[in-house]
Amino acid sequence: MRTPGRILLRAAPALLAAVLALDIALMLRSPSLWMLPAVLAGWYAADLMSGVVHMYMDYRPCPPLPGLNAMFFYEGARDSEEYIALRDETFASLGPFERLVYDFKNHHPRPDALGRRSLRITTEPTVLFTTLPFALGANMLAGALALAGIATPGWAIAGMIAFVLGATFAQYFHGSLHREDVPWLVRAMRRARLLMRPEDHVAHHDTLTRDFSTINGWSNPPLNLIFRTLRQKGRLRDEGLIPR
Template sequence: MDIRERQNHTAAITYSQRQRSIERIAVLAYGACIVALAVQIAPEVAPRIPLVAGAILAGYLAADLLAGIVHWLADTYGSPHTPLVGPTLIYGFREHHDAPEKILQHDFVETNGAAAAAAIPVAALALTLSATAPAALFMKTALAALTLAVVATNQLHKWAHTTHPPTAVRVLQRLRLILRPEAHARHHTTPFRTHYCITTGWLNGPLERLRVFAEVEKAVAVLTKRNRSPTAT
């Protein structure tokens, strides 16, 4: 049974009960993975604080970059009808440009479910790594932080659109530890093709100064003779 009909341009996309059930299981499964990772890593934190802190920072930065790349891809190529990623990924970003406030209607599962499903294989890989050898501990911790930040990204993005977020969230935004509404607003401003990073937004400045996404789009257009999706405005 369809629980909501989603409209996008001329196409109707449905958020099915089946998709929601899968996302609910994914949230629970990812939650189990991150708790298990925390249990594995916790005994190593005190004796190796610099290493663990560096790994968390690396994972957090990588999440902002990854979120930016995925967001750029979803805004730029394909359509909501592209197999697999169309309804689960592209649709959400395109809907967000058509009606940014609709993100506020998404509950916890709809906000975080798809990201949780994508994070499970990475978290599972991290679980297999040693927590004692320094290099393995760094990678394990960085991957744990990466998945946690990736799963939180849509929530952080949603809070950047929330007029009155919880006080603790507002404090984190003002400390620039998570995406600030003022910074994210630049993505929703003409030409709608900049500032794709939506975890912390830390990498938007360097990526825009280097014109990374714009130059890659140009290269793709030359190589494939196809321009970016006209629907992503």
């Protein structure tokens, strides 16, 4: 069914691509060597964002719905009519954000399910709810500055584009850590260490207490420190990891 929400979801990536194409044109009007460190900083910020969101979603408790617990521990086939009816009934009472929270818990016992999801499924919600609003906001800010006579330098636009691209594909990159057949571009970026390798992600699944960042892992050392500090303060408790 083509509900307005679904139409927006489908249209968002094309709109984001158009905004980024415009930004690339603006960026190329004032190229400089500073664009290289800015791109790396943007890529780092996207990795950090992937880790912060992942840490929060892993430990945020699900609403106390018996259906979520039953889905999490369901032992039969997940393509059975019984499971699909349970899932549809349970999800009907949840908003899109709470479904996403459940998805993060569900990823730990069944990691390969994320790897089977398409590029479209893993990117559309991120684009609609986060990276498209962010890119539009950044462009409006640049527009307001331009009206005040302040031009945004090319390196700042380059860093923003790198951040938006990294954040947009964060869940796709995470999913690619859980599948064998990945595109050549992902393999090349892994060799260049711009993306992490599956072996870099094992410690997260073994412990659930470290290495939450899933793009290249550059931000994992500081984020692991933040995680340990929050745990010592009694935040991010184990109860949040499993639907009750």
